[in-house]
Amino acid sequence: MIKKLTTLLIALAFVTAVQARGDRKALRINEVMVENYSNFVDEYGNRSGWIEIFNGNFAPVDISSVFLSTDRNQPKMYPVPLGDERTNMGKRQRVVFYADSMPTRGTFHTSFVLVPGQENTVYLFDADGTLIDEVTVPATLKADESYARSIDGSGEWQVRKGTSEEGQYITPGGENTIRDTNNRIDQFAEKDANGFAMTIMAMGIVFTALLVLCLCFYAIGEIGKYFSRVKKAESQGIAVTELSRDDHDSGEEIAAITMALHQHFNVHDNESNLLTIRKIRRAYSPWSSKIYGINQIGQMR
Numbered sequence: 001m002i003k004k005l006t007t008l009l010i011a012l013a014f015v016t017a018v019q020a021r022g023d024r025k026a027l028r029i030n031e032v033m034v035e036n037y038s039n040f041v042d043e044y045g046n047r048s049g050w051i052e053i054f055n056g057n058f059a060p061v062d063i064s065s066v067f068l069s070t071d072r073n074q075p076k077m078y079p080v081p082l083g084d085e086r087t088n089m090g091k092r093q094r095v096v097f098y099a100d101s102m103p104t105r106g107t108f109h110t111s112f113v114l115v116p117g118q119e120n121t122v123y124l125f126d127a128d129g130t131l132i133d134e135v136t137v138p139a140t141l142k143a144d145e146s147y148a149r150s151i152d153g154s155g156e157w158q159v160r161k162g163t164s165e166e167g168q169y170i171t172p173g174g175e176n177t178i179r180d181t182n183n184r185i186d187q188f189a190e191k192d193a194n195g196f197a198m199t200i201m202a203m204g205i206v207f208t209a210l211l212v213l214c215l216c217f218y219a220i221g222e223i224g225k226y227f228s229r230v231k232k233a234e235s236q237g238i239a240v241t242e243l244s245r246d247d248h249d250s251g252e253e254i255a256a257i258t259m260a261l262h263q264h265f266n267v268h269d270n271e272s273n274l275l276t277i278r279k280i281r282r283a284y285s286p287w288s289s290k291i292y293g294i295n296q297i298g299q300m301r
Contacts, residue, residue: 024066024126026056029135030094031148031160031176035116039144039162040096040172042109048100049114051122052172055089056153063087066132067125068097070112075125078103078110092152096172116143146170151177 031052033039041047051068055061064087069077080087084107089095096108103111114120114137121136135157137147146160152175162170169178192198233239 023057024061024063025132026153027061027063027066027124027132028054028056028149028153029122029124029133030054030152031146031170031172032114032120032122032135032137033144033146033170033172034114034120034137034141035143037143039146039170042098042100042105044105046098046100048098050172051097051099051110051114052094052148053089053097053124054094054153055092058091060088060090063089063095065127067123067127068110068112069123069125070114070120072121072123075123075129075131077112081107094152094173116141144170146172148176 029051032050034049036047036049039047040050053063055063064080064082064084066080067076067078068080069075071077086095086107098105098109099112099114100109101111101113102109114122118139119136121134123131124133126132135147138159141147141159142161144162146162147157148160148171149155150158155176160170161168171178
């Protein structure tokens with residue numbers, strides 16, 4: 001029984017670890033540009049064709065040791081190197097590889113180029129040689145045009161010219177679907193041009209929050225009163241139900257109890273620092289002392 005339970009826990013841990021890292025099978029070639037005259041610039045200031053890879057997982061995935069190629073018979077044309085933390089793709093994120101045949105420039109510079117004026121098929125292979133994704137870019141693709149999916153990781157492929165028309169944006173490293181506006185927001189703004197409805201909604205939210213806070217504070221007070229009644233009933237040896245709802249200590253009673261406790265815990269004499277001054281029987285002064293001395297001499301004569 002213990003052995004079966006241990007095996008089950010190990011299996012669950014393995015599945016959890018796999019899910020937490022994401023599956024390379026969800027990687028997709030997302031957008032490709034063959035001829036780059038005035039588009040994306042690499043870290044060296046050069047323009048070249050590029051390939052965008054999209055992580056379709058809702059978890060990170062490490063793309064090191066996968067392969068990019070333009071030849072089905074040479075699946076290991078460009079291996080993504082190990083040891084670069086940038087190959088750890090976040091969930092639903094994208095990376096761009098420059099097809100400039102200069103792999104010595106870094107991890108994201110491939111060992112092949114894309115040839116303008118002819119079909120270019122780009123392959124993405126897993127480390128074990130399994131084909132993950134592929135796309136054939138048409139020969140008719142012009143300079144500064146890209147071949148992209150309509151939706152990240154899925155959807156139909158389309159030629160994008162880089163204009164401001166809907167669906168024509170070129171987005172290396174960014175989301176393929178760019179939403180210029182929100183239809184719901186536009187409709188709301190059209191119906192509430194002066195902002196009265198927005199003001200009423202905002203005030204309603206504020207007052208609702210205040211009402212909820214008042215109810216919470218009232219409930220906390222009632223709970224405190226209930227526990228106070230419970231303790232009072234226990235101290236008197238009676239049931240809580242025998243106490244009336246209005247049976248509570250008045251302010252005078254609480255003040256008297258507080259004063260009694262204060263006097264009980266402060267038993268020392270509060271007047272220990274007072275000084276008592278008593279008047280002497282005979283007033284004393286230099287003159288009175290002389291007169292007193294004269295009187296003494298007169299009596300001696």
